[in-house]
Amino acid sequence: MAPIHWPHLFGLPVLGLAGEPVATPAAPAVRVAARCVTPYALTLAACAVLPYGDLRAIATVHRAPYRLLGRGAATVHAAPYALVDVQRHARQCRTPWALLADRALVPVANTPELLHDGRTHRVESADLSCDEDSPVWLARIRLADVESHAAIRLLDAVTLVLGMETFSLVVDGKSVSRPEVVDVALEITAVSPLALADAPWAAPVTVTHAQAVPARALVEQLIGPVDWRLPAWIVPAGRAAFDRATPLSIARAVVGAAGGLIESAPDGSVICRPRHPVHVPDYDTTAPAVILTDGDVFSVTETVAPRSLVDRVTVSNETATGGPEDRLEYEADEDDTTRGTVRAWPWPMRGVSLVHTGHPATAIVDLGVVTWEVVEVVEFVDGSATARWPVAAWLGAEWMRADLGAVRAERTRLTAGVAGYSLARVRYATAAREWSVSLTAAAEEVQFVLMDEEA
Numbered sequence: 199m200a201p202i203h204w205p206h207l208f209g210l211p212v213l214g215l216a217g218e219p220v221a222t223p224a225a226p227a228v229r230v231a232a233r234c235v236t237p238y239a240l241t242l243a244a245c246a247v248l249p250y251g252d253l254r255a256i257a258t259v260h261r262a263p264y265r266l267l268g269r270g271a272a273t274v275h276a277a278p279y280a281l282v283d284v285q286r287h288a289r290q291c292r293t294p295w296a297l298l299a300d301r302a303l304v305p306v307a308n309t310p311e312l313l314h315d316g317r318t319h320r321v322e323s324a325d326l327s328c329d330e331d332s333p334v335w336l337a338r339i340r341l342a343d344v345e346s347h348a349a350i351r352l353l354d355a356v357t358l359v360l361g362m363e364t365f366s367l368v369v370d371g372k373s374v375s376r377p378e379v380v381d382v383a384l385e386i387t388a389v390s391p392l393a394l395a396d397a398p399w400a401a402p403v404t405v406t407h408a409q410a411v412p413a414r415a416l417v418e419q420l421i422g423p424v425d426w427r428l429p430a431w432i433v434p435a436g437r438a439a440f441d442r443a444t445p446l447s448i449a450r451a452v453v454g455a456a457g458g459l460i461e462s463a464p465d466g467s468v469i470c471r472p473r474h475p476v477h478v479p480d481y482d483t484t485a486p487a488v489i490l491t492d493g494d495v496f497s498v499t500e501t502v503a504p505r506s507l508v509d510r511v512t513v514s515n516e517t518a519t520g521g522p523e524d525r526l527e528y529e530a531d532e533d534d535t536t537r538g539t540v541r542a543w544p545w546p547m548r549g550v551s552l553v554h555t556g557h558p559a560t561a562i563v564d565l566g567v568v569t570w571e572v573v574e575v576v577e578f579v580d581g582s583a584t585a586r587w588p589v590a591a592w593l594g595a596e597w598m599r600a601d602l603g604a605v606r607a608e609r610t611r612l613t614a615g616v617a618g619y620s621l622a623r624v625r626y627a628t629a630a631r632e633w634s635v636s637l638t639a640a641a642e643e644v645q646f647v648l649m650d651e652e653a
Contacts, residue, residue: 312339312346313357319346326360333450333460333468334390337367340383347372347384356388366466368394390462395421396446405448407438408546413452417470420445421460427471428458434650436548441608524550525588526648528635536637541568541630542648543588545609549651552633556644565632573625578602581617585610585626593625 310324320342328335337358341347350356350369358365367388375383394400407416411433414426433452440448446460453460459473476484525543540562544550554560569590576583581602589607603615607626614620637644 311359314350314354324358324360326365334393334462335365337388338385340385344384350386363464365464391466392421392462392468396444400444402442402444404442405438405440406546408436410435411438413456417449417452420449421468424468424470427469428456431456436546436650439545524648538635540633540635540646543630550631551649551651552646553649554644554646560644561636563634565634567629568632569627569629571625571627575621575623576612578614578620578622581614583612585612587628589626590629591627593627596623598622
């Protein structure tokens with residue numbers, strides 16, 4: 199076949215990296231076979247793959263990595279600029295803002311210190327926390343040496359210094375962990391002194407006030423002096439009744455009845471404050487104490503999910519959890535469903551009255567105090583049993599199985615002299631205040647409320 203001349207790469211000019219035509223030497227004559235099947239198109243373009251390595255290793259002259267019909271493509275590509283003059287950007291890395299100039303981040307050099315009995319103990323780490331509903335601070339301190347761990351005993355007073363704050367605490371636990379010979383963890387746990395008024399340090403007590411008592415006086419009688427930041431209010435007569443509860447739990451119930459919280463200050467003093475310092479109607483006119491923007495929040499979690507709604511809210515006077523309470527029952531007449539009897543067992547016994555929230559035609563007739571004798575079989579478990587009605591007078595017990603000794607009755611709680619298991623037939627008298635009620639002919643439910651009579 200006739201030779202084919204290849205002066206300009208199949209008629210196409212060769213361009214440099216800057217788009218300028220590049221002078222190419224005259225290509226030698228190439229004989230093309232009659233049948234030539236190639237994976238490329240007729241127009242062949244050279245390709246250069248430059249790795250992101252050291253730019254200084256890239257030369258301005260390169261060769262194509264493939265051969266054309268047995269001959270190397272010797273066309274020289276001249277770059278109009280030198281790659282070796284490009285500066286490496288890794289040598290200069292600047293941030294758009296300075297960390298120390300950000301007011302949301304304050305560098306603090308904090309070395310925990312533990313003071314005990316006039317001596318400073320070396321501390322490896324210290325964790326301190328307190329939830330809003332918790333009345334005390336909780337601390338976990340890891341000591342550096344065995345001598346410090348041995349010198350500190352339970353219920354010892356210690357002082358933990360964290361940064362610019364000092365916390366007065368009481369040791370409530372010690373632990374030693376040695377997973378390896380060279381790895382020994384010596385830890386103590388400490389709490390605010392107020393924790394000694396709760397379990398397991400304080401014994402349960404029974405508190406009953408037949409007369410009205412100021413809430414602050416009742417709280418200070420239980421846990422000592424407090425910084426009272428709640429309104430001055432009076433606990434009604436007979437409402438402060440708690441059975442076998444710790445002093446701190448009773449004080450929290452009293453403060454919680456007024457929508458308050460008990461918390462410990464770092465110095466160990468006790469504060470009684472409102473749970474929500476600002477009333478809801480005052481939200482729009484109250485100046486915020488702290489304003490947090492998105493730059494102040496390090497992590498955010500948001501969940502969008504359907505919630506159950508409430509159409510009506512009823513505010514009532516709740517009784518302390520676990521304590522004695524007034525008992526109110528209604529017994530309908532067997533022959534007339536619009537008539538019945540309401541019985542109440544006030545505790546302690548005091549003057550009460552019965553009111554209703556139903557139809558105005560509902561009539562209430564006071565029948566006074568009614569006393570009757572009760573005989574029933576009760577089951578004693580670990581020396582304790584429960585009577586059906588509050589006991590006004592104890593008449594005796596007949597043991598049906600094992601004799602557990604004398605029985606002491608307090609309201610519905612029966613306690614045997616021996617902590618065992620048995621059955622007993624008991625006799626006692628109960629006294630209840632009764633009212634005869636007459637409802638309207640209309641089918642409706644009536645709410646009866648027991649009210650304390652004013653002295």
